[in-house]
Amino acid sequence: MKIRWLFAVILVLLLLKGFPAASAAVGNTIPLSDLWPSIENSTMISNIRNEIKAGLLFLSDLMDPKSKATQLLHEKVMDNVDQLGGLLEDVKRGNSDAILSNLLIKHLPEDVGNGEYAVGKKKVENVFIKPGDKNVTQRTVDRVASALTDVSLPLLKTGVGGKPQKDVSITLFSSKQSYGNALIKAGIPAESIQNYIEHTGGMAAGNQIWIPLYASHTRENLINTLTHELSHTALNEKNIAYKLPTWLNEGIAMHNGMLAMKKLDPQTTDDVIKSMNKQIEEIAHSNALLPLSADENDIVTASYNVEWVDYMAVENLIKKEGEKKFANFLDDVSRSGVNASFESHYPFSMKAYEKTFYESLH
Ligand SMILES: [Zn+2]
Numbered sequence: 001m002k003i004r005w006l007f008a009v010i011l012v013l014l015l016l017k018g019f020p021a022a023s024a025a026v027g028n029t030i031p032l033s034d035l036w037p038s039i040e041n042s043t044m045i046s047n048i049r050n051e052i053k054a055g056l057l058f059l060s061d062l063m064d065p066k067s068k069a070t071q072l073l074h075e076k077v078m079d080n081v082d083q084l085g086g087l088l089e090d091v092k093r094g095n096s097d098a099i100l101s102n103l104l105i106k107h108l109p110e111d112v113g114n115g116e117y118a119v120g121k122k123k124v125e126n127v128f129i130k131p132g133d134k135n136v137t138q139r140t141v142d143r144v145a146s147a148l149t150d151v152s153l154p155l156l157k158t159g160v161g162g163k164p165q166k167d168v169s170i171t172l173f174s175s176k177q178s179y180g181n182a183l184i185k186a187g188i189p190a191e192s193i194q195n196y197i198e199h200t201g202g203m204a205a206g207n208q209i210w211i212p213l214y215a216s217h218t219r220e221n222l223i224n225t226l227t228h229e230l231s232h233t234a235l236n237e238k239n240i241a242y243k244l245p246t247w248l249n250e251g252i253a254m255h256n257g258m259l260a261m262k263k264l265d266p267q268t269t270d271d272v273i274k275s276m277n278k279q280i281e282e283i284a285h286s287n288a289l290l291p292l293s294a295d296e297n298d299i300v301t302a303s304y305n306v307e308w309v310d311y312m313a314v315e316n317l318i319k320k321e322g323e324k325k326f327a328n329f330l331d332d333v334s335r336s337g338v339n340a341s342f343e344s345h346y347p348f349s350m351k352a353y354e355k356t357f358y359e360s361l362h
Pocket of ligand 1: 228232250253
């Protein structure tokens with residue numbers, strides 16, 4: 001009995017120190033890392049949650065349920081589990097903004113909420129934050145402003161693709177209804193509205209960004225989305241977004257978004273990246289992976305997060321050949337065109353890179 005108590009106390013200490021580091025120690029009851037590769041959908045994520053809850057109940061049984069340690073353990077574990085689950089769901093859902101908006105929209109309407117707003121605009125550098133409906137609060141606008149000031153803008157200033165130099169507007173929506181109404185005003189076909197409402201974390205067209213706030217559950221997600229969309233506006237402003245293949249356009253925005261998220265929570269971000277990479281490798285091993293140059297019809301029907309492969313392709317290129325080279329290649333795109341610029345900076349053609357990268361996943 002004494003040994004069981006000692007075991008429980010050690011586990012509590014490990015868990016309070018940090019859940020990821022301790023996950024190996026509780027491997028008997030919480031094989032979280034073993035479960036990641038088989039995550040197929042949100043049902044699997046909720047299964048993992050239940051598994052961890054079951055493990056937690058087992059541990060709690062060993063200790064006084066009213067003790068401070070038990071309560072702390074419970075809060076810490078549940079925070080980590082909920083956070084990781086939420087992030088995985090969001091990342092898995094994908095952020096199909098660029099693909100959808102490339103297809104359908106060139107400009108978004110400026111005024112979308114009939115002028116009934118509880119708060120006014122707020123400006124951070126050259127970025128205007130605006131409410132898109134009357135339920136967007138001052139607190140929310142301030143939260144977005146601090147995300148831009150603290151993380152997104154400093155990161156993009158020195159990051160791949162840069163920061164937009166001209167004015168950008170970010171419109172915030174508090175509900176699916178107000179976002180849906182705005183999408184109708186933007187001219188999105190009625191049959192696509194539901195898809196946008198449920199599956200986009202944000203969108204960018206020209207120098208305008210729309211953010212459905214309900215899609216970003218945590219500050220990490222919000223900062224990821226804001227940085228991602230601002231990155232798109234920077235590429236739009238340089239007039240190179242439409243020249244780049246989708247995997248580069250989307251991969252660059254995801255690269256910056258994930259970097260921003262990592263600034264807030266390195267451990268969880270690394271866990272998400274590992275888990276997502278593993279899923280894509282498994283898709284590749286089952287021969288179900290689409291090539292990087294797959295057309296939009298294929299992408300819409302794919303059963304996995306196609307844009308994650310775009311992200312992996314950009315990460316791999318930057319890791320292999322360096323960020324400086326990548327930045328130089330991008331700088332020359334508007335003058336020389338994508339393929340010529342790529343070949344003048346890299347020792348291989350873009351087609352060859354796409355092929356080599358695709359094969360490396362198998
Ligand atoms: Zn995007």
